[in-house]
Amino acid sequence: MTARPVLLADADAFFASVALRSRPELAAAPVAVVAHVFIASANYPARARGVRSGMLAQEALRQCPEVTLIDVPRAEIEEVGDTLFDIFHDCATAVEPGSIEEAFLDVGATDWAGAIDAGHALRRRVSSELGITISVGVGSTKLMAKLASRRAKPDGLSVIESGEEAVLRANLPMTDVWGIGATTLVRLTRIGVFRLGDVDGIPKNELQHVCGTAMARRLWRIREGTDDAVVRPVELRSSLSAEGSTAGYARPDASPTELALACVERLCKRAERAGLAGTGITLTLRPETGGKAIVLRRTLVAATTGREAWLAAAVDLLADASVPRLAGLRVTLTGLLPLDRVHDTLF
Numbered sequence: 001m002t003a004r005p006v007l008l009a010d011a012d013a014f015f016a017s018v019a020l021r022s023r024p025e026l027a028a029a030p031v032a033v034v035a036h037v038f039i040a041s042a043n044y045p046a047r048a049r050g051v052r053s054g055m056l057a058q059e060a061l062r063q064c065p066e067v068t069l070i071d072v073p074r075a076e077i078e079e080v081g082d083t084l085f086d087i088f089h090d091c092a093t094a095v096e097p098g099s100i101e102e103a104f105l106d107v108g109a110t111d112w113a114g115a116i117d118a119g120h121a122l123r124r125r126v127s128s129e130l131g132i133t134i135s136v137g138v139g140s141t142k143l144m145a146k147l148a149s150r151r152a153k154p155d156g157l158s159v160i161e162s163g164e165e166a167v168l169r170a171n172l173p174m175t176d177v178w179g180i181g182a183t184t185l186v187r188l189t190r191i192g193v194f195r196l197g198d199v200d201g202i203p204k205n206e207l208q209h210v211c212g213t214a215m216a217r218r219l220w221r222i223r224e225g226t227d228d229a230v231v232r233p234v235e236l237r238s239s240l241s242a243e244g245s246t247a248g249y250a251r252p253d254a255s256p257t258e259l260a261l262a263c264v265e266r267l268c269k270r271a272e273r274a275g276l277a278g279t280g281i282t283l284t285l286r287p288e289t290g291g292k293a294i295v296l297r298r299t300l301v302a303a304t305t306g307r308e309a310w311l312a313a314a315v316d317l318l319a320d321a322s323v324p325r326l327a328g329l330r331v332t333l334t335g336l337l338p339l340d341r342v343h344d345t346l347f
């Protein structure tokens with residue numbers, strides 16, 4: 001192996017697991033978390049009864065009438081997601097986020113044993129600190145790590161070692177290669193490509209014609225084992241938000257200022273990691289009595305990463321407004337720019 005092993009760490013039924021931390025009595029029963037009218041996440045007992053993410057809540061109830069439906073606890077989800085990434089960053093030299101609860105990790109291990117040890121340690125830590133489980137896949141490339149993590153689920157660790165890899169690559173169903181569109185999949189089956197090994201018998205120009213030059217190249221790379229194995233810790237975006245609520249798992253009620261400051265701290269950490277500086281801050285307050293959200297905005301004179309500036313702005317905004325009792329609030333950092341560009345424009 002030329003590169004270091006890649007880990008994929010992925011929370012198991014994330015939203016449902018977070019929601020169930022404060023309702024352990026429901027853990028063995030079918031439970032699903034609902035966003036708007038759709039199932040956002042179902043725990044494993046619910047999955048066993050046919051409840052799936054993306055399904056309409058009504059359809060889930062038809063499939064499994066005894067499923068307990070819970071609203072997404074957004075603030076709690078975010079907090080757990082942020083702490084999960086804190087732990088990822090603590091355990092890895094590079095972290096490439098895939099979602100709020102999934103990331104590729106380079107743990108700096110040069111051999112399988114080291115990577116596997118790191119994976120076990122990470123799983124133990126997440127379970128004890130966050131009260132949720134993650135599964136970890138270890139492989140020579142991102143795709144192999146992803147396939148290993150699928151096999152590890154739920155609450156497990158799985159490794160695809162070199163010996164197994166060759167067989168797996170040859171037999172890999174095309175539907176398991178991410179990024180291939182439905183139309184291309186159909187076109188591939190028409191020329192007899194159902195599994196990755198089938199591309200061996202297809203002339204180069206024919207494969208390029210059927211799925212495009214870039215995808216054909218990617219398929220050959222996956223076939224020969226030289227697909228993407230680099231964990232890239234880049235995250236570019238123009239705004240970042242964090243939510244806080246006044247009630248939740250193992251947390252006493254907090255004042256609006258405390259909530260805002262906790263959100264700002266989380267956002268500063270995320271912006272710092274992503275190498276971003278911002279120019280604006282928005283506080284969106286949700287009154288306890290329901291009704292219209294109160295929006296408070298401030299633009300800073302210069303783009304900054306300094307948490308003191310953001311904390312001060314949040315405190316000022318709250319002090320200047322008449323703030324009712326809150327159910328929760330959201331803080332957004334806006335006008336985010338990569339740090340290297342900020343330095344160019346400012347100095």
Ligand SMILES: [Mg+2]
Pocket residue numbers: 010011012013014101102
């Ligand atoms: Mg997950």
